[in-house]
Amino acid sequence: MDFNFTDEQQMLRDSVEKFVREHYDASKASERRKLSRKAPGYNKEYWQTFADLGWLGVPFPEEYGGIGGTLMDSMVVMEELGKGLVQEPYFPTVILFGNCLLIAGSETQKQTLIPRIVAGEILGTLAYAEEQARGNMADVATTANKQDGGWVLNGVKSLVMNADSADYFVVSARTSGKRNDSRGVTLFLVNAKAAGVTRVDYPTVDCLRASEVNFENVKVAAGDVLGEVDGGHVLLDQIVDRAVLALSAEALGMMENLYKDTASYTSQRVQFGHALSQFQTVKHRIVEMFVESELVRSLLYRATMEAQGEHADAKRDMHALKFKVGKAGRFVGQSAVQLHGGMGQTEELRIGHYFIRLAAIDAHFGDKDYHLARYTDMMTIPTGEADANMMPF
Amino acid sequence: MEIELTKEDLAFQKEVREFLLQHAPKNSNELWSKRDSWFKALKEKGWDCTKWPVEFGGSGWKPVQYFIWEKETADYSLPPEMPFGKVMLAPILMRYGNKDQIDRFLPDIRNNKTNWCQGYSEPGAGSDLAALKTRAELSADGTTYTVNGTKIWTTMAHMAQWMFCLTRTANLEKRQDGITFLLINMKTPGITVKPIHTLGGSHHVNQVFFDNVQVPANNRIGEEGKGWTYAKGLLQHERSGLAGITRTLVTLDKLKKNATTVKDGDRTLIDDRTYKTKMAEAEIELRSLEFAELRSLAEAQQTGEPGTASSILKLKGTEMQQRIQELTIEAAGVFGISQGSKVAGPKFAQMGMMMYLNGRAATVYGGCSEVQKDVIAKRVLGLVD
Numbered sequence: 207m208d209f210n211f212t213d214e215q216q217m218l219r220d221s222v223e224k225f226v227r228e229h230y231d232a233s234k235a236s237e238r239r240k241l242s243r244k245a246p247g248y249n250k251e252y253w254q255t256f257a258d259l260g261w262l263g264v265p266f267p268e269e270y271g272g273i274g275g276t277l278m279d280s281m282v283v284m285e286e287l288g289k290g291l292v293q294e295p296y297f298p299t300v301i302l303f304g305n306c307l308l309i310a311g312s313e314t315q316k317q318t319l320i321p322r323i324v325a326g327e328i329l330g331t332l333a334y335a336e337e338q339a340r341g342n343m344a345d346v347a348t349t350a351n352k353q354d355g356g357w358v359l360n361g362v363k364s365l366v367m368n369a370d371s372a373d374y375f376v377v378s379a380r381t382s383g384k385r386n387d388s389r390g391v392t393l394f395l396v397n398a399k400a401a402g403v404t405r406v407d408y409p410t411v412d413c414l415r416a417s418e419v420n421f422e423n424v425k426v427a428a429g430d431v432l433g434e435v436d437g438g439h440v441l442l443d444q445i446v447d448r449a450v451l452a453l454s455a456e457a458l459g460m461m462e463n464l465y466k467d468t469a470s471y472t473s474q475r476v477q478f479g480h481a482l483s484q485f486q487t488v489k490h491r492i493v494e495m496f497v498e499s500e501l502v503r504s505l506l507y508r509a510t511m512e513a514q515g516e517h518a519d520a521k522r523d524m525h526a527l528k529f530k531v532g533k534a535g536r537f538v539g540q541s542a543v544q545l546h547g548g549m550g551q552t553e554e555l556r557i558g559h560y561f562i563r564l565a566a567i568d569a570h571f572g573d574k575d576y577h578l579a580r581y582t583d584m585m586t587i588p589t590g591e592a593d594a595n596m597m598p599f
Numbered sequence: 600m601e602i603e604l605t606k607e608d609l610a611f612q613k614e615v616r617e618f619l620l621q622h623a624p625k626n627s628n629e630l631w632s633k634r635d636s637w638f639k640a641l642k643e644k645g646w647d648c649t650k651w652p653v654e655f656g657g658s659g660w661k662p663v664q665y666f667i668w669e670k671e672t673a674d675y676s677l678p679p680e681m682p683f684g685k686v687m688l689a690p691i692l693m694r695y696g697n698k699d700q701i702d703r704f705l706p707d708i709r710n711n712k713t714n715w716c717q718g719y720s721e722p723g724a725g726s727d728l729a730a731l732k733t734r735a736e737l738s739a740d741g742t743t744y745t746v747n748g749t750k751i752w753t754t755m756a757h758m759a760q761w762m763f764c765l766t767r768t769a770n771l772e773k774r775q776d777g778i779t780f781l782l783i784n785m786k787t788p789g790i791t792v793k794p795i796h797t798l799g800g801s802h803h804v805n806q807v808f809f810d811n812v813q814v815p816a817n818n819r820i821g822e823e824g825k826g827w828t829y830a831k832g833l834l835q836h837e838r839s840g841l842a843g844i845t846r847t848l849v850t851l852d853k854l855k856k857n858a859t860t861v862k863d864g865d866r867t868l869i870d871d872r873t874y875k876t877k878m879a880e881a882e883i884e885l886r887s888l889e890f891a892e893l894r895s896l897a898e899a900q901q902t903g904e905p906g907t908a909s910s911i912l913k914l915k916g917t918e919m920q921q922r923i924q925e926l927t928i929e930a931a932g933v934f935g936i937s938q939g940s941k942v943a944g945p946k947f948a949q950m951g952m953m954m955y956l957n958g959r960a961a962t963v964y965g966g967c968s969e970v971q972k973d974v975i976a977k978r979v980l981g982l983v984d
Contacts (some may be wrong), residue, residue, distance in 0.1 A: 209893070209898070481983070483983070489973070492982070496975065496979065497914065497915060501884070501891065505883075508886065508890040511602035515602055529883060582876050582878075585878070586855075587855050587869060588855055589856065592857050593853045594947050596853055596854070596927055
């Protein structure tokens with residue numbers, strides 16, 4: 207076992223941390239809402255900087271122009287980007303779209319598209335959410351029917367992150383079976399400008415951009431299927447695991463700053479002749495915020511290392527992590543808002559933005575209840591005779 | 600970062616498993632019948648006081664090896680040893696005791712021949728330990744201390760031959776000064792041990808009274824008035840051992856197994872979704888704590904100081920012990936209330952209830968949770984008092 211970050215990981219962290227410090231310091235938080243009101247909702251120069259610094263290539267092998275990073279490397283980047291509340295579409299493009307290609311793509315698809323992601327030339331996103339499905343990735347009502355050697359897509363996808371900037375969508379659609387069957391879901395690579403694709407774009411509450419995307423008789427070539435026809439659910443499942451790790455790392459970065467900001471604010475604000483942090487009820491709540499954040503850190507490291515090593519517990523601990531992030535994120539975010547009093551209600555301070563983003567992260571890819579239920583399904587139950595001696599000590 | 604055990608670690612794990620299979624008591628009956636041969640085997644293997652410094656017979660294990668040992672022995676449901684001698688006093692003795700004291704006390708601690716108890720808390724000095732008042736006055740010739748006062752919540756004082764004790768030898772402006780660390784023979788005239796019965800009627804703790812108890816001055820550890828400094832280091836040893844995370848995970852596994860035998864109409868309790876979900880939530884918390892402990896061990900090995908993750912182990916570890924105990928009495932249902940010998944219901948029910956009742960102490964002893972939070976606020980978060 208080894209719990210050290212490598213020198214390269216430390217350098218990567220320093221580089222993202224420095225960018226965030228210079229371009230996304232705490233005082234910038236109040237400008238986020240305005241930026242998100244119209245497309246593209248992020249800074250294109252910054253995106254180019256991300257490309258120049260090599261961050262867009264972190265998860266990809268060197269043969270596709272990436273730096274051949276591990277899941278730990280992506281975790282490091284996401285944790286620091288989370289602290290900065292960055293609005294650039296790193297998550298939809300690099301984590302979601304990138305991993306779709308990496309996990310499901312053919313050699314040709316990878317060769318063609320990944321180097322262009324790394325260079326900052328194209329953006330992509332994953333269109334999966336449907337009104338009826340909640341966290342269930344197998345619940346797909348969007349259809350794809352065979353026609354003239356290709357496919358025709360029909361359906362509506364919700365909350366497609368940064369769809370208004372994307373060049374490509376990966377779309378999950380039903381090619382066989384009933385609505386809830388895991389078999390029969392297929393992933394398609396769809397050009398954002400294809401005929402029949404229409405969007406309604408909007409800002410999200412966490413100051414990002416998303417769209418409702420309507421696919422009406424959209425023609426997709428046979429060569430633009432990602433992975434096996436009907437076998438998309440298994441792939442989506444792996445893609446979602448990567449998404450969960452990345453969002454959890456982002457959440458951890460925010461939780462760390464939430465307890466630190468709260469400790470600092472309550473140490474400066476004086477009421478009744480004392481700093482607020484001197485009141486034990488305040489002090490202990492900050493300690494609890496710290497404790498929850500450290501527990502998330504432990505589970506994140508555990509789940510990431512297990513996923514990287516294809517460990518037997520990896521999937522179960524992924525559910526554990528998303529549950530814990532949801533639950534702890536609520537507590538840490540709400541506590542920060544509460545302990546900042548009136549200021550906590552405003553969007554002047556970054557803690558309010560962290561609070562909102564944590565609520566959004568819980569909602570993405572199955573919330574805490576969804577993942578607790580999955581964990582419960584997978585929990586191992588030892589068999590054998592009952593043990594009357596319950597004494598551990 | 601790398602989660603897998605190395606080849607070397609796996610070989611060690613195998614060695615531990617084989618050793619346990621050959622020598623360890625296999626059930627609660629064997630705990631007593633095999634006690635001596637088990638201690639002998641541990642000693643011959645050099646695994647009887649693994650955490651001591653190597654020069655005193657410690658094993659010099661890496662943190663991951665301690666973790667493997669803890670996990671494997673927990674799987675065997677071996678009760679941990681009484682911590683007072685080996686875990687709590689020995690490190691102080693080795694660091695601050697003189698050669699004569701080390702020779703006199705350490706071998707019997709190592710060989711499990713003396714039971715020690717800890718004389719710290721007093722009726723007026725609990726969380727605020729520095730408020731202690733038990734007086735020790737040195738005779739004019741400097742040979743003997745006369746001790747007067749009382750200690751309370753003294754675990755196993757009724758079974759102990761010796762007590763390590765904090766006494767007040769001077770009233771100075773700073774209360775932490777003027778405290779002296781004495782080793783007191785429990786057979787000394789003037790000592791009275793009065794049992795205190797705790798929730799559920801158990802007798803583990805006592806109040807100890809000192810009435811002109813004569814203690815030889817050569818039973819003083821280190822210098823007069825410096826006892827607080829010595830004890831503070833010891834408290835850290837105490838706290839780090841109290842989280843019991845690995846053991847609580849093993850207890851949860853037993854509870855799951857037991858839940859498959861608890862009748863619930865036509866099914867068993869394990870099929871109750873609400874109950875199962877509560878177990879799942881507890882397990883998730885424990886799995887994150889287990890990893891926090893590993894991180895803390897690794898940091899301790901590199902820096903010599905347990906890291907920030909360690910500060911939460913006692914606090915959350917004891918909460919989780921209590922959570923599993925609570926789930927146990929919920930599984931026991933009405934049968935947990937009974938104290939009869941031929942009662943229907945799950946076999947773990949009565950013991951589970953006793954564990955639940957005795958278990959409330961875990962968030963109180965060794966620095967209560969509220970004090971732990973004060974400590975984290977000050978030392979880790981840098982918040983001022």
